[in-house]
Amino acid sequence: MREQNRNKTKPRLEGVLARLRSMADPKLLENEHRLGIDAENGLGISIWDLRKVAKEIGLDQSVAEQLWKTGIREARLLAGYVADPATISEATIERWAKDFNSWDIVDQVADAIWLSPYGVRKAFEWSKRREEFVKRAAFVIMAGLAAEVKEISNAELEKFLPVIERESTDERNFVRKAVNWALRNIGKRNAVLN
Secondary structure: OOOOOEOOOOOOHHHHHHHHHHOOOHHHHHHHHHOOOOOOOOOOOOHHHHHHHHHHHOEOHHHHHHHHHOOOHHHHHHHHHHOOOOOOOHHHHHHHHHOOOOHHHHHHHHHHHHOOOOHHHHHHHHOOOOOHHHHHHHHHHHHHHHHHOOOOOHHHHHOHHHHHHHHOOOOOHHHHHHHHHHHHHHHHHOOOOO
């Protein structure tokens, strides 16, 4: 679950980037390529280490947007962790979606989106998009809503089922896996949805 504290002292972008660069591991970067991750602008930092940095930063939408603009893979992952779902704008979400280029970015950034006021709408909208990773994001959002957002009703989750059925024939592996993930998480939510 996301770190909910909002940072009172703003870290300087240069300091965060210097820290990320000091954590870089070329061997990890090589492994990421083998996992199908677009790590062209990557440093090679584990998710676990990035989460530790995120916890220190706390939720800070301004820092998240600065990190995203760098184009550095791990900075973008960190941006997703420190993005504030309460203050992230729909315009920012759409800008970020234009940059989705790998399943790992989508999967790690999606919780900032599903927890935002735009999560449900983006799931429906993006399920119709052609771009592979934007479409994947739609179903990752559905999966996250089903697993993490207790306030969402069965009726709201059931509305995703026709979308899941419609897109279940997408032949792209990263989309197909996310469609399956969304269906499984909805089914695991409770006996009625199962």
